[in-house]
Amino acid sequence: MKNKISFKDVVKTYPMKDATFTALDHVSLDIADQEFVTVVGPSGCGKSTLLSMAAGLVGPTAGEVLVDDAPVTGPGPDRGVIFQQYALFPWLTVRKNVEFGLRLAAIPAEERRRRAERAIELVGLADFADALPRTLSGGMKQRCAIARAYAVNPQVLLMDEPFGALDALTRVQLQDQLLHTWSQERRTVMFITHDVDEAVYLARRVVVMAARPGRIQTIVDVDLPYPRTEEMRLSPEFGAIRNDVWHSVYHQPPATPAA
Known part of the structure; x- marks a missing residue:
């Protein structure tokens, strides 16, 4: 299946008073057409910056972001953004x-x-x-x-913690609603979250990011069938994947400073 979104060796830096802050450090990631990918990681890992680049709201300092093999130069109707x-x-x-x-x-x-x-x-x-x-x-x-x-x-949905402010029950209901809609429409979805359970429940792949500098720590395949169900959340298979993602998020080795 062809790639819908591609991040090619993306770097994003911001000037500070006495130094340069690196928000993203050489991030490469391909998201396939019609794939549902979640991105999870600690605060400050650059996951929202990555999504903003795909949306065309922020440009990379180095590297490039592609949608349908064309460089992203700004917002467009082919990408819907939900905050x-x-x-x-x-x-x-x-x-x-x-x-x-x-x-x-x-x-x-x-x-x-x-x-x-x-x-x-x-x-x-x-x-x-x-x-x-x-x-x-x-x-x-x-x-x-x-x-x-x-x-x-839009061909692509870019969702930045859209359920983060909702209560737990409403959040679960909207997760199911989103998956139901996605199963009918099959758009490409990049979904940012800080919730490990949500990341695993929704996605085909979970991208785990590390902070300072922001980079991809690991990518976890979610080998569970759709439609996802409440019973699936309680299964040993779901629990094993959740634990894998949880460990990757919260037990990361310290960053190695760039030379």
């Missing part, structure tokens, strides 16, 4: 929020409506299409944000 903050317009209904990107793209009204309703249906908000954000729960707001990303029909 932890919902970023909904409070004066617009769910439907109007989902239609917003389509309106900017000058999509005709009838087509906007059709695509918005399809996206709203996918995330299970059809009964709330005319509701304002203030009437929605946190989980419903995040589903609205996901629907807005889906409506513009």
Whole structure:
């Protein structure tokens, strides 16, 4: 299967008063078309920076980022980005929020409506299409944000801890909703999280990063079938993979300073 996203020997540095801070140090990673990959690691490991590069919001200091073998030079409609903050317009209904990107793209009204309703249906908000954000729960707001990303029909979804602010039960429900939607749409997903269980439950591969400087520590294959189920979370197979990822995240050797 061909690569959808490729990070080629990516370096990201930031100037500081008396030194240079290296956020990412020679990171190389390929994500296949239609693959679901999670990225997990300690605070400061550069996982959000990596996602921002794929989104075209941040450029590398060295190396390159490719989507469909073309260099990423900025944001584009082929990549939908979802952050932890919902970023909904409070004066617009769910439907109007989902239609917003389509309106900017000058999509005709009838087509906007059709695509918005399809996206709203996918995330299970059809009964709330005319509701304002203030009437929605946190989980419903995040589903609205996901629907807005889906409506513009991106080939890639870039998700930066989208469920991090939610309670445990809502988080699990949205994980299942996301996997259900992904099974129907089969977009390429790069999902940043600090939660090891979430990383294993969602992904085909878990990329474990190390900090200072940010680099890939290891990549763990999740050899579990889809659809993922609640029973699977309790299985010995899931537990073994989870322990492997947990150990890789929280028992890392100290960084070796670059020469």
